[in-house]
Structure formats: structure tokens, C-alpha cells
Amino acid sequence: MTVPFPMTILSLPQATVILSRKTRMERLQEYQAENEKIKSAQYVLIVGGGPTGVELAGEISFDFPEKHVTLVHSGSRLLEFIGPKASAKTLQWLTSKRVEVKLEQRVDLNSITDSNGSKIYHTTAGESIKADCHFICTGKPLGSEWLKGTILKNNLDGQGRLMVDEYLRVKGRKNIFAIGDITDVPEIKQGYLAQKHALVAAENLKLLMAGGKDRKMSTYKPGSSTAIVSLGRRDAVAQFPYTTLIGIFPGMIKSRDLFVGKTRKQRGLQPR
Numbered sequence: 285m286t287v288p289f290p291m292t293i294l295s296l297p298q299a300t301v302i303l304s305r306k307t308r309m310e311r312l313q314e315y316q317a318e319n320e321k322i323k324s325a326q327y328v329l330i331v332g333g334g335p336t337g338v339e340l341a342g343e344i345s346f347d348f349p350e351k352h353v354t355l356v357h358s359g360s361r362l363l364e365f366i367g368p369k370a371s372a373k374t375l376q377w378l379t380s381k382r383v384e385v386k387l388e389q390r391v392d393l394n395s396i397t398d399s400n401g402s403k404i405y406h407t408t409a410g411e412s413i414k415a416d417c418h419f420i421c422t423g424k425p426l427g428s429e430w431l432k433g434t435i436l437k438n439n440l441d442g443q444g445r446l447m448v449d450e451y452l453r454v455k456g457r458k459n460i461f462a463i464g465d466i467t468d469v470p471e472i473k474q475g476y477l478a479q480k481h482a483l484v485a486a487e488n489l490k491l492l493m494a495g496g497k498d499r500k501m502s503t504y505k506p507g508s509s510t511a512i513v514s515l516g517r518r519d520a521v522a523q524f525p526y527t528t529l530i531g532i533f534p535g536m537i538k539s540r541d542l543f544v545g546k547t548r549k550q551r552g553l554q555p556r
């Protein structure tokens with residue numbers, strides 16, 4: 285069936301496979317299984333030192349300080365999406381929690397060997413790492429591949445992002461807007477910025493649908509380079525426009541509940 289669209293907003297970035305959408309119960313069971321995996325392991329390997337890998341390493345080292353966590357990252361510093369100061373502070377924090385961080389090498393997942401019940405992982409730098417389980421935190425490609433088969437195929441940049449103008453309208457299109465990580469807006473891809481996009485795009489859609497003129501549309505200015513990465517349940521590292529902080533203060537903003545309470549409140553739901 286073809287759905288005609290007078291006006292559209294697209295927001296479908298990370299490659300979550302729609303066909304494999306799971307129920308809440310299935311998701312909870314999945315998380316439970318992952319939790320059991322960590323509980324029963326003595327040695328845990330995390331592959332990837334972006335926000336997912338760093339947050340996971342922080343959480344495991346906080347909740348299970350007795351476990352040996354190794355984090356392998358192919359880049360020369362952790363959290364490459366923010367500044368080097370934040371990377372250095374994060375490395376120091378993880379090391380102080382006995383997380384072993386190995387930079388500039390990759391784990392070869394095709395050459396895992398066995399040793400006395402544990403697995404041995406090999407890296408491109410020739411190192412061997414003992415681990416009972418591993419977590420891949422290397423990020424997902426953008427989920428925009430399918431757009432190549434649509435009228436928007438020429439609106440994607442080299443990274444698969446939708447090119448938008450200052451009104452968040454897909455360039456060259458009158459009635460298609462895009463928001464969130466999928467856009468090529470030059471800023472760090474963050475959820476709170478996606479929410480700001482939504483407000484601008486919704487306002488512009490309402491205006492156009494009411495017959496308003498293009499020139500009356502609201503414009504979006506790219507956000508600042510603010511980002512917070514949690515480190516366990518108490519601490520976090522935060523990059524603000526003029527400073528980088530680590531510890532309890534940024535942790536108070538994010539790490540207690542990872543913005544779940546705030547987001548539920550915004551949606552008119554009970555905090556829990």
C-alpha cells in the first residue's frame with residue numbers, strides 16, 4: 285500500500301531493524317540475560333571505546349568492582365566524539381577503577397581460542413586478552429540505507445545522513461522535514477538536540493499546513509558541544525562549551541537514572 289503524504293517528518297537514524305521489533309517483556313528478558321552473563325563472568329571484554337563502551341565499562345566496574353574489565357578501542361583516545369580533555373579524564377577514571385584500557389588496536393572476533401574454560405581474544409597489536417564474555421560496543425551504522433530506494437536517494441550525504449536546510453527541511457523538498465541523528469546538522473548527535481529539532485520542524489509543518497509562507501518558518505541553529513557520558517551510577521564526564529568536568533557534579537545530572545525520570549515526566553508518565 286502506498287501512503288500519500290502532504291507533509292512528513294523523518295526521524296529514523298540508527299539501524300535498529302524494524303522487522304525484529306521486540307515486546308517490552310522480550311527486551312527485559314534480554315537485559316536480564318546480559319546481566320546474568322556479566323554476573324557469572326570473572327573477566328569481561330568490551331570492544332569499542334565510544335559512549336556505549338565507556339558507559340558499560342563504568343557500570344560494570346561500579347556494580348561489580350571485583351570483575352576484571354578490559355576495554356579495547358581502535359582509536360587513539362576514548363570518546364572521540366568529544367574533546368581530548370574529556371578523553372584523558374575518562375581514561376584516568378576508568379584506570380582508577382581497574383578497567384584495563386587498550387588503545388589503537390582491534391579485537392579479532394574470528395580468532396578466539398580456549399584456555400582452561402576461559403576464552404582468549406587476540407588483538408591486531410598481537411596482545412592476548414582473557415575473557416569469559418564480550419560486549420560489542422562499536423556503534424551501529426545509520427539506518428538510512430533503505431532511503432536509497434526512495435525519492436530521497438539524492439538527498440543523502442556521503443555518510444547516509446539526510447541533508448537539511450536551516451528549517452530542517454530536506455534540501456530541495458517542499459514538504460519533507462528530518463530531525464535527530466539522521467540529519468547532517470553539524471553538531472554532536474544528541475537526544476536533547478533531537479527534541480529541539482522536533483519543536484522547530486513541528487512548528488514549520490503547522491505553519492505550512494495552515495498556508496503560511498516559507499520565509500515565516502523558524503530556523504534551527506546547531507547546538508553547542510555539550511555532552512555527558514555517565515561513569516557508573518554516581519560519576520560522569522561532561523563537556524560544556526567552556527569547560528570539561530568529571531565526577532559527582534555531572535553525575536548528578538545524568539548518572540542516577542540516565543534521564544529516564546525526566547523523559548517520563550516530559551511524556552506525562554509516572555517517574556517509575
Ligand SMILES: Cc1cc2nc3c(=O)[nH]c(=O)nc-3n(C[C@H](O)[C@H](O)[C@H](O)COP(=O)(O)OP(=O)(O)OC[C@H]3O[C@@H](n4cnc5c(N)ncnc54)[C@H](O)[C@@H]3O)c2cc1C
Nearest residue numbers: 295296297298300335336427464465466473474475476478
Ligand atoms: C551510549 C549513549 C549515550 C548517550 N547519551 C546521551 C545523553 O546523555 N544525552 C543525549 O541527549 N543524547 C545521548 N545519546 C544520543 C541519543 O541517544 C541520540 O542522539 C538520540 O537517541 C537520537 O534520537 P533519534 O530519534 O534521532 O534516533 P533514535 O533514538 O535512534 O530513534 C530512531 C528510531 O527510528 C526507528 N527506525 C529506524 N529505521 C526505521 C524505519 N525504516 N521505519 C520506521 N522506524 C525506523 C528506530 O527503531 C528507532 O526507534 C547517547 C547515545 C549513546 C549511544
